[in-house]
Amino acid sequence: MIAQAVQMERTDERMSRMLYYNGTVITMEEPFCAQAVLTEDGVIRAVGTFEDVRAAAGEGEKCLVDLQGHTLMPGFIDPHSHFTACANATMQVDLGEAECFEDVIRLIREFIERENIPAGQWVRASGFDHNRLKEGRHPDRTVLDQAAPEHLLMVSHQSGHMGAFNSRALEALGVDGHTQPPQGGMIAVKDGEPTGYMEENAFLQYIQKAPMPSPEAFLEAYRKAQKLYASYGVTTVQEGMMSAPLGPLYQLLLHSGILELDLVAYLDMEAGDELKRQFAEHIGKYKDHMKIGGYKMFLDGSPQGRTAWLREPYLPVEEGAAGPAGETTAPSPDCGYPTLTDAAVKSNILRAERDQMQLLAHCNGDAACEQYLREYAAALAELPDHTPGDIRPVMIHAQLLGLDQLERVKGLGIIPSFFLAHVYHWGDIHLKNLGQKRAERISPAHSALEHGIRFTLHQDAPVIRPDMMETVWCAVNRMTRNGVILGTEERISVADALKAVTINGAYQYFEEDKKGSIAPGKLADFVILEQNPLEADPIDLRKIRVLATIKEGTCIYRADGQGTGEVR
Known part of the structure; x- marks a missing residue:
């Protein structure tokens, strides 16, 4: 059972020294595997055979962590994602399972009713993929008006590079048939009126104009996002695009003290100077688990949305079929932009x-x-x-x-x-x-x-x-x-x-001296896997479960749901 997968012989939470044994240790450097690891105060002190590591531990008090045959390896490092967007997604309608426009309409209506959202308020939805919808195209405002006729609605494609707004949202944002898109963006227009569909810089510009959820809601969403990453063994995460509106949210997040994972943020070039001023103490170094990386x-854009910029054209849409933006004749061969x-x-x-x-x-x-x-x-x-x-x-x-x-x-x-x-x-x-x-x-x-x-x-x-x-x-x-x-x-x-x-x-991340492998002097950032991936059947690799995630010696996730604290 997972609850019994990792056990300790001592459970004194003041214990700073921990000896992991009776499992495979994948070090990610030569020698590639070991039998045991000793950590102290969140830092790795010794790696090797059980006998050598036990000798290095000496006679002082320590917690013995029995891996019970499972595999310990360095915590996973997320090289690119969007931490705030992950948090935001927990507050939105999930359209990931939608197979047709009727599903999109139903899921949005159910969310509005379940959350008791008053008329006239904004509603956000995300996760649809037009490639998997029966209609083979993006929902436009005529579809979204059916889903939320009394609300302001915006929906994001799964890629995050495109999406659509309903009529009330377009009106509130001041978008009409004469609105010009920014460089590197597209606003779809049909019969002189916006269809609600936008791409790239146009979509990004207008979603930022919509009001954001409350600070309290965002803090709870950040907690959920952090738990999600930890459940997959991730110990370092990324904020892949920190724009100006995220500045106050990150001030709130840092002040709350809830960050347990290390977070590396990358600044929008346009807002870079102001954000560097706001987070001067975080540039190139961690403070309260967050640093500005660059x-x-x-x-x-995205290849599945046909907005990625290619040297050779995309294959044309089949003649007479509906294109992704709803056009009914095949567009001329294009290369994205x-x-x-x-x-x-x-x-x-x-x-x-x-x-x-x-x-x-x-x-x-x-x-x-x-x-x-x-x-x-x-x-x-x-x-x-x-x-x-x-x-x-x-x-x-x-x-x-x-x-x-x-x-x-x-x-x-x-x-x-x-x-x-x-x-x-x-x-x-x-x-x-x-x-x-x-x-x-x-x-x-x-x-x-x-x-x-x-x-x-x-x-x-x-x-x-x-x-x-x-x-x-x-x-x-x-x-x-x-x-x-x-x-x-x-x-x-x-x-x-x-x-x-x-x-x-x-x-x-310029952190190879502190993370990424199990060696003396590096941080005790670990993931415990149910099975050794080096020995598993390759086709079964994604079935391997994460049993626990450890950040600097503290267990921040356990698959048995017992919360944070020392590994037991």
Whole structure:
């Protein structure tokens, strides 16, 4: 039973020394496995055989933690997600199971009734995917008006890159048929009126204009989000885009003292100076479990939404079929589009390099990857005293990163963080949108290894849950929902996949001296797994359960639901 999976011979919560034994310890460095670990005051003191570690512990008081044959390894490091968006999702209508517009309408109506939301108030919904709706397109305001005729409603696509508003919301936001979208965005118009559907910068701009939930509601949502990450063995999380409106929320979060996980935040370039002023004590170092890691910019959209920027066009929508935005004739072949000009990308790179702040760039399509590589090289040419890779720039998602681009990725010292779970969740859609050859090259992890490129793997929560064993499973198997093996030659080993969510994640955050492996002097950040992933059948990797998550020696999650405190 899970409740009996990990036991202690002493339960004195004042005990600062803990000896983990009777299980497999995956260290993530040579030697790759050990028998026991000794920690003291949240720091690893000894690793090795049980006899050697017990001798190192000496005769002083200590808690003996019996792993009962289970596996202890470094806590998972989330290389990219959106912590506040995960919190926000707990306060929204979950449309993830919707299969048609009728489901969307029903789920929203049920939420409004269940939560007793007064007429005239905002309602938020998220998680639908037009690719899985029977209608094959995004719901527009005519659908949303049926769901919430008396409320202001906005719904977000599962990718977070697009969504729609009902008529009341459009009116409140001042959007009409003459409203011009911002650079890198789209507002759909039909017969001179907005349909309610928006993409990229337009959608992001208008969702930020809607009023936010109360501070009290957000604090409770943050607690739920933190518990969600911990339940998947994650001990370090990311705020992947900290915009100006999030500043007060983070002040509230830090003041509350509820953060147990380490959190690394990346600042919206436009609000960077003000946010750095507000969080000056957090720049590049943790305080109250939160640090500012650098800047973030978006270069394109999402491939499943056909807004990722490609070098070659998407396959056309079948003639006569409804396109994703509701058009009834097939659009001309398109390549998606950029969200920033070349000049803006180069300017952002120069700023990050001069500020010595790490830069994360969202690049899904190979044209966006090309823009990042081209402008990075141009920026470094203006900074002869800067060494490529000194700020460890990151290419977020890098899904359609071309094999011909890998050598430049290595030369510029860029770390790709692959959203490899796309292979399972949207691989069948990519086959339809991109064709076999390009779809098989999604997230070329094995090719990156062959080029000597260090990479990480992420889940981009709340797009999907922060289940790091799922992303390991995806990297090893590369199987779609329909059971298609997508890119056999890009599969990687279990060990390499585990590195991408532990030691490589620590390297991405400049924390490899404190996290990512089990070695003396590093933090006692652990996850206890039901089974050793190195010995499991690869097809069963995502079935391996997290039994406990330990942050600096304190158990912050137990699968038996007994809450936080010392591991017992």
